[in-house]
Amino acid sequence: MPDLDHDSPVPLWEQLAGRLREEITSGRLTGRVSSATALAMSYGVSRDTALRALAQLASEGLTVARRGRGTFVVPAADRGR
Amino acid sequence: MPDLDHDSPVPLWEQLAGRLREEITSGRLTGRVSSATALAMSYGVSRDTALRALAQLASEGLTVARRGRGTFVVPAADRGR
DNA sequence: GAGAATTTGTACGTATGTATG
DNA sequence: ACATACATACGTACAAATTCT
Numbered sequence: 001m002p003d004l005d006h007d008s009p010v011p012l013w014e015q016l017a018g019r020l021r022e023e024i025t026s027g028r029l030t031g032r033v034s035s036a037t038a039l040a041m042s043y044g045v046s047r048d049t050a051l052r053a054l055a056q057l058a059s060e061g062l063t064v065a066r067r068g069r070g071t072f073v074v075p076a077a078d079r080g081r
Numbered sequence: 082m083p084d085l086d087h088d089s090p091v092p093l094w095e096q097l098a099g100r101l102r103e104e105i106t107s108g109r110l111t112g113r114v115s116s117a118t119a120l121a122m123s124y125g126v127s128r129d130t131a132l133r134a135l136a137q138l139a140s141e142g143l144t145v146a147r148r149g150r151g152t153f154v155v156p157a158a159d160r161g162r
Numbered sequence: 163g164a165g166a167a168t169t170t171g172t173a174c175g176t177a178t179g180t181a182t183g
Numbered sequence: 184a185c186a187t188a189c190a191t192a193c194g195t196a197c198a199a200a201t202t203c204t
Contacts, residue, residue, distance in 0.1 A: 149201030
């Protein structure tokens with residue numbers, strides 16, 4: 001898994017969202033998604049950037065974020081509702 | 082025009098987006114919208130907060146933002162396309 | 163055409179609030 | 184009481200696009 005490209009015109013948070021989106025839609029990632037802090041550390045970006053990626057996925061209905069609990073993948077069958 | 086309420090549970094950026102949305106949908110605000118910096122100053126919030134409000138309106142299709150130019154109200158007739 | 167100023171966008175850092183475990 | 188985690192909000196900095204001098 002290559003690092004995110006800091007020189008790309010594509011924003012880091014979009015790149016990260018893309019990675020996660022791919023893992024989710026392919027079914028490889030289910031259940032709980034890594035926290036913004038964990039993602040920030042493992043991808044070498046700021047927490048804010050990771051947070052933005054997570055917020056993006058949530059706005060797409062791919063995940064639901066619950067305060068104090070975490071971000072969870074919405075089962076494919078429940079998507080679009 | 083009352084100030085934004087810093088103690089409200091409603092986020093400042095949402096409050097600001099609400100103000101602008103109202104001005105736009107009522108037709109009182111057309112053409113160019115104040116810059117993020119100007120909004121931040123006049124409403125006593127950070128530029129980040131103002132930007133978020135503007136981004137929200139853009140995501141709703143109420144405005145279009147153009148780098149180096151500004152944010153512009155989408156004519157009512159063109160909304161939803 | 164060069165340079166400065168303006169404006170949106172992205173990114174990082176930090177702090178605080180709120181909710182859950 | 185404490186740790187974890189999302190959300191908001193501040194400040195700052197730089198890049199990119201446009202406009203003005």
